[in-house]
Amino acid sequence: MIQDDNISILSQVLTFWDKLESKDKNLIVDHTINTTYQQGNFYSGENDCIGILIIKSGSFRIYLLSEDGREITLFRLEKGDICVLSATCIFENITFDVNLSAEVESEVLLINPKVFSKIASKNIYAENFLYKEAAKRFSDVMWTMDQILFMKFDKRLALFLLNEISRNNSNIVYLTHDQIAKHLSSAREVVSRMLSYFAKEGLIKLSRGEITIVNETGLEKFS
Amino acid sequence: MIQDDNISILSQVLTFWDKLESKDKNLIVDHTINTTYQQGNFYSGENDCIGILIIKSGSFRIYLLSEDGREITLFRLEKGDICVLSATCIFENITFDVNLSAEVESEVLLINPKVFSKIASKNIYAENFLYKEAAKRFSDVMWTMDQILFMKFDKRLALFLLNEISRNNSNIVYLTHDQIAKHLSSAREVVSRMLSYFAKEGLIKLSRGEITIVNETGLEKFS
Numbered sequence: 001m002i003q004d005d006n007i008s009i010l011s012q013v014l015t016f017w018d019k020l021e022s023k024d025k026n027l028i029v030d031h032t033i034n035t036t037y038q039q040g041n042f043y044s045g046e047n048d049c050i051g052i053l054i055i056k057s058g059s060f061r062i063y064l065l066s067e068d069g070r071e072i073t074l075f076r077l078e079k080g081d082i083c084v085l086s087a088t089c090i091f092e093n094i095t096f097d098v099n100l101s102a103e104v105e106s107e108v109l110l111i112n113p114k115v116f117s118k119i120a121s122k123n124i125y126a127e128n129f130l131y132k133e134a135a136k137r138f139s140d141v142m143w144t145m146d147q148i149l150f151m152k153f154d155k156r157l158a159l160f161l162l163n164e165i166s167r168n169n170s171n172i173v174y175l176t177h178d179q180i181a182k183h184l185s186s187a188r189e190v191v192s193r194m195l196s197y198f199a200k201e202g203l204i205k206l207s208r209g210e211i212t213i214v215n216e217t218g219l220e221k222f223s
Numbered sequence: 224m225i226q227d228d229n230i231s232i233l234s235q236v237l238t239f240w241d242k243l244e245s246k247d248k249n250l251i252v253d254h255t256i257n258t259t260y261q262q263g264n265f266y267s268g269e270n271d272c273i274g275i276l277i278i279k280s281g282s283f284r285i286y287l288l289s290e291d292g293r294e295i296t297l298f299r300l301e302k303g304d305i306c307v308l309s310a311t312c313i314f315e316n317i318t319f320d321v322n323l324s325a326e327v328e329s330e331v332l333l334i335n336p337k338v339f340s341k342i343a344s345k346n347i348y349a350e351n352f353l354y355k356e357a358a359k360r361f362s363d364v365m366w367t368m369d370q371i372l373f374m375k376f377d378k379r380l381a382l383f384l385l386n387e388i389s390r391n392n393s394n395i396v397y398l399t400h401d402q403i404a405k406h407l408s409s410a411r412e413v414v415s416r417m418l419s420y421f422a423k424e425g426l427i428k429l430s431r432g433e434i435t436i437v438n439e440t441g442l443e444k445f446s
Contacts, residue, residue, distance in 0.1 A: 066373035093358040096365035124347050131354035135316040138361040142319035145368055149408065150289035185372070
């Protein structure tokens with residue numbers, strides 16, 4: 001059983017809360033847990049349908065995985081975001097599976113998929129909430145697809161670094177070349193080569209496990 | 224004003240029809256046209272929001288277009304299918320644009336987006352219909368993305384040819400190598416090389432503007 005502060009989060013995030021009968025509100029509350037994921041992969045869409053996540057702290061990466069182990073990051077979720085793609089078993093119309101990974105230790109509310117599904121099947125507002133959340137992620141995925149398929153790699157890498165420093169409020173990016181390659185669905189060698197180029201241009205400084213952005217304006221010219 | 228047979232199509236395809244007041248049914252009927260598109264591009268998401276399409280005959284290709292003119296086919300729509308991505312201005316949560324092209328002369332019912340949007344804003348069933356249709360296409364796009372990003376080209380081309388002959392009920396594919404390249408987001412040279420390989424393996428026969436599948440089982444081994 002979750003506590004009042006978490007019930008308050010549910011009632012804010014689930015925009016259809018006012019359209020629920022009391023017993024359905026209780027049903028959701030009784031089948032929501034407050035849990036923490038350690039850094040690392042924890043969800044494989046092919047086998048799991050853990051439920052709807054509401055992210056309280058930390059961040060998650062949602063990605064595709066190929067048979068030979070290649071990863072494509074589709075989008076990320078952070079505090080306040082909702083993940084419905086960790087409950088694709090609820091949806092009639094969604095037939096693909098994604099994987100989730102906690103990027104840091106992350107606290108979430110997790111709503112049981114069967115309970116949510118039961119409520120959505122009789123409450124159109126709850127069902128519509130699910131599909132609208134999915135549509136948001138559709139937009140995220142289309143943006144990523146556009147990036148991967150159409151954009152030149154210097155542009156993508158520059159944009160990625162700029163996003164990172166703005167996201168973290170710091171001009172240092174603590175990621176290895178290999179990690180960046182995974183984020184950009186590229187190879188480590190390609191990332192290293194382009195980073196060396198940026199470094200030679202005086203846009204960034206490279207040291208072990210970190211990249212310091214020294215000329216943001218210069219980097220923006222690429223993006 | 225559309226005729227009774229078209230109203231009957233609307234009432235079947237729009238699964239929320241029974242949940243509409245009479246005046247809203249009339250509003251939709253009054254703002255739906257029966258129209259024919261000639262073969263070719265007719266819709267650019269960046270500028271247009273023509274409305275919701277219900278395909279009566281023919282087929283459409285929905286694709287992304289890069290700044291430098293490259294195309295990526297996302298999915299196709301055929302008789303009985305509904306297209307809501309030709310009305311993205313209706314959606315709060317969809318922020319990307321696609322392009323549409325009629326592959327052959329195609330007849331459609333076209334519902335005015337402003338009228339639909341007005342109805343969806345006060346009728347949750349109409350709104351939910353939109354988002355559920357969008358979710359179907361989300362699945363299509365994810366499938367395509369998986370294909371493009373992860374699959375080896377021989378597999379993709381074999382699968383494409385098999386899909387074409389099953390779709391057209393004929394073992395001849397009337398497409399140029401350039402057209403196939405566009406469908407598969409590849410280059411003409413790559414397509415030609417792989418087709419020659421398939422021909423040498425005795426799976427297909429090549430002649431000007433057409434490809435005859437002579438060994439379907441053999442092709443299936445690649446796909």
